[in-house]
Amino acid sequence: MIDWAWVGDHLDDLAWRILQHFTLAAIAVGLGFAVSLALSIWVLRRPRLRAAVVTASGVLYTIPSLALFAALVPVTGLSLVTAEVPLVLYTLLIFMRNILAGLDAVPPDVLEAADAMGYSSGTRLALVELPLALPLVIGGIRLASVSTIGLVTVSGILGDRFGGLGFFIFEGYRHTFMTEILFGALPSIALAIAVDVALVAVQRRLTPWAAQQVPEGMRPAAAS
Amino acid sequence: MSSAERVVFEHVTKRYPGTGAGNPGAVEDLSLEVPAGKVCVLVGPSGCGKTTSLKMVNRLIEPTSGRILIGDTDVGRRDVIELRRRIGYVIQQVGLFPHQTVGENVATVPRLLGWDVGRQRARADELLDLVGLDPASYAARYPSALSGGERQRVGVARALAADPPVLLMDEPFGAVDPIVRERLQNELLKLQERLAKTILFVTHDIDEAIKMGDLVAVMQLGGHLAQYATPDEILARPANDFVGRFVGADRGLKRLALVRVGSVDLQPVTTAMVGGDAAEARRRAAEDDFPYVLVVDERNRPLEWCRDDAIPAEGTVAATNGLPAAPIFDRHTTLKDALSMLLASDVQAGIVVDDARAVRGLVTADMIGDRIRASAETAAVSSGAT
Ligand SMILES: Nc1ncnc2c1ncn2[C@@H]1O[C@H](COP(=O)(O)OP(=O)(O)OP(=O)(O)O)[C@@H](O)[C@H]1O
Ligand SMILES: [Mg+2]
Numbered sequence: 001m002i003d004w005a006w007v008g009d010h011l012d013d014l015a016w017r018i019l020q021h022f023t024l025a026a027i028a029v030g031l032g033f034a035v036s037l038a039l040s041i042w043v044l045r046r047p048r049l050r051a052a053v054v055t056a057s058g059v060l061y062t063i064p065s066l067a068l069f070a071a072l073v074p075v076t077g078l079s080l081v082t083a084e085v086p087l088v089l090y091t092l093l094i095f096m097r098n099i100l101a102g103l104d105a106v107p108p109d110v111l112e113a114a115d116a117m118g119y120s121s122g123t124r125l126a127l128v129e130l131p132l133a134l135p136l137v138i139g140g141i142r143l144a145s146v147s148t149i150g151l152v153t154v155s156g157i158l159g160d161r162f163g164g165l166g167f168f169i170f171e172g173y174r175h176t177f178m179t180e181i182l183f184g185a186l187p188s189i190a191l192a193i194a195v196d197v198a199l200v201a202v203q204r205r206l207t208p209w210a211a212q213q214v215p216e217g218m219r220p221a222a223a224s
Numbered sequence: 225m226s227s228a229e230r231v232v233f234e235h236v237t238k239r240y241p242g243t244g245a246g247n248p249g250a251v252e253d254l255s256l257e258v259p260a261g262k263v264c265v266l267v268g269p270s271g272c273g274k275t276t277s278l279k280m281v282n283r284l285i286e287p288t289s290g291r292i293l294i295g296d297t298d299v300g301r302r303d304v305i306e307l308r309r310r311i312g313y314v315i316q317q318v319g320l321f322p323h324q325t326v327g328e329n330v331a332t333v334p335r336l337l338g339w340d341v342g343r344q345r346a347r348a349d350e351l352l353d354l355v356g357l358d359p360a361s362y363a364a365r366y367p368s369a370l371s372g373g374e375r376q377r378v379g380v381a382r383a384l385a386a387d388p389p390v391l392l393m394d395e396p397f398g399a400v401d402p403i404v405r406e407r408l409q410n411e412l413l414k415l416q417e418r419l420a421k422t423i424l425f426v427t428h429d430i431d432e433a434i435k436m437g438d439l440v441a442v443m444q445l446g447g448h449l450a451q452y453a454t455p456d457e458i459l460a461r462p463a464n465d466f467v468g469r470f471v472g473a474d475r476g477l478k479r480l481a482l483v484r485v486g487s488v489d490l491q492p493v494t495t496a497m498v499g500g501d502a503a504e505a506r507r508r509a510a511e512d513d514f515p516y517v518l519v520v521d522e523r524n525r526p527l528e529w530c531r532d533d534a535i536p537a538e539g540t541v542a543a544t545n546g547l548p549a550a551p552i553f554d555r556h557t558t559l560k561d562a563l564s565m566l567l568a569s570d571v572q573a574g575i576v577v578d579d580a581r582a583v584r585g586l587v588t589a590d591m592i593g594d595r596i597r598a599s600a601e602t603a604a605v606s607s608g609a610t
Contacts, residue, residue: 113319118309209366
């Protein structure tokens with residue numbers, strides 16, 4: 001069963017692996033969000049471009065993660081860039097879909113009222129459309145965070161500078177040592193849940209007007 | 225306080241792309257002037273171009289040709305953002321910002337204009353008061369916690385926030401039930417007595433047009449102006465068959481909408497104040513031949529109808545299980561609305577209240593019937609004379 005002595009010896013490792021795991025995921029989610037937000041705003045009122053960009057992000061999403069990490073190694077080596085690029089790319093579909101759905105869901109009468117009161121299109125976007133899209137946008141951040149925390153594990157393939165808690169899983173497999181596999185797997189699940197719970201609290205805080213307004217079917221699904 | 229300004233349409237035409245040269249536009253060669261401080265109602269069947277006309281004033285839609293003046297300035301030459309901040313706009317769906325509190329919604333234009341926060345807040349409170357919503361209980365709520373009628377009031381307050389000289393209203397009361405609509409109409413008329421804005425008001429309901437308008441513009445499919453005149457004139461002398469049909473065969477009945485409850489002699493009513501001496505109230509109740517007394521609160525506001533014989537012989541008057549005190553009219557209620565509300569309720573008398581909601585007297589179906597007969601006679605005499 002579980003080798004508690006081993007666990008006790010490796011608690012220090014666990015702490016900094018959790019931190020590494022979190023940092024790798026946070027960088028990817030942050031970059032992915034920034035890129036997606038910019039792309040979404042750019043394509044929002046350009047339907048043809050929008051279709052193309054959303055399709056492209058969907059295609060990226062279908063590439064297996066291991067293959068993507070492997071394909072990048074010849075180009076960018078065993079670097080942080082190699083670890084982050086696939087993670088960022090996988091968030092794009094989730095973010096774009098949710099940001100655009102959020103912006104689409106702003107009622108037309110609200111937009112008309114904003115125009116009629118003399119909002120410029122930029123102020124309208126910043127002060128009316130994006131705030132109203134927030135429930136779905138944060139829904140996207142939750143989904144992307146949970147899925148990225150899962151994927152960070154795979155980046156352990158690039159060596160022990162990456163992978164976060166995935167390092168223990170890979171090592172555990174190599175030595176067929178169940179304790180070490182669980183030592184990586186269980187905390188990574190806990191991390192995903194903790195981040196999700198924290199984001200729910202953030203959402204409540206930021207959208208006090210929308211207690212129950214996220215449309216059904218757009219709620220973040222369980223961890224992937 | 226900014227004064228109202230006139231609004232002038234000069235040969236305004238709007239053709240949407242796709243409507244070919246031969247097709248009629250959404251609005252065709254519309255020319256009319258709304259004098260400063262007056263309410264002009266645009267009325268007509270669905271699709272006749274009312275909304276299009278309205279939106280050309282604040283340039284949500286640009287005309288294909290012609291021009292619109294506010295005061296003496298062509299709106300097409302003004303900066304569009306600045307123009308819109310000087311024009312109030314109210315729509316049927318209200319379009320309140322769901323993520324902002326009622327107070328923030330009302331302060332939208334002042335905020336865009338860069339007023340300091342204290343002044344914004346004071347203005348929002350003042351306007352909520354003006355539309356009959358207590359700022360203490362409403363300012364901090366989100367729109368989702370309001371009834372339809374309350375939302376519409378907030379919409380009006382928001383449109384008035386920067387004291388614009390012109391107000392555009394597109395079927396503002398189209399989505400609320402008839403009783404609430406009647407009340408909101410009366411409140412708007414009351415507001416207008418004080419503010420005297422230039423208001424362009426769109427409706428497809430001729431009764432609402434007659435009630436609300438100083439001037440009524442009847443529009444015809446294809447965006448033609450069929451008649452532009454006072455409500456009285458439109459009812460008395462429809463310019464053509466279209467207007468005649470649109471106004472309806474019951475023109476005589478509709479003329480009742482020209483008379484307000486405030487201008488008729490009310491029938492007195494016996495009231496009994498809650499907490500007052502029951503025996504005394506009972507004695508007074510027996511003196512008139514009306515089988516009910518109206519129970520009122522200490523500020524003379526109606527609470528309920530009580531049968532004369534249901535007043536206790538001694539002790540004090542209480543509001544317990546009488547009939548509801550309804551319908552309630554105020555001085556802006558038209559006799560036409562009063563009649564239809566009376567016919568829809570069990571009692572034959574409507575309670576007329578003043579602006580403080582205190583009882584002034586009664587209007588009965590009989591009184592309105594007399595009025596119809598009298599005006600039918602005048603109409604017969606005047607048509608005999610011509
Ligand atoms: N964006 C548009 N593109 C093309 N045609 C339009 C557009 N908006 C309105 N129309 C047409 O212009 C005409 C006038 O429309 P408008 O909305 O002004 O009517 P309305 O009098 O307000 O009608 P309603 O009482 O139904 O609101 C209609 O025939 C409508 O189909
Ligand atoms: Mg319309």
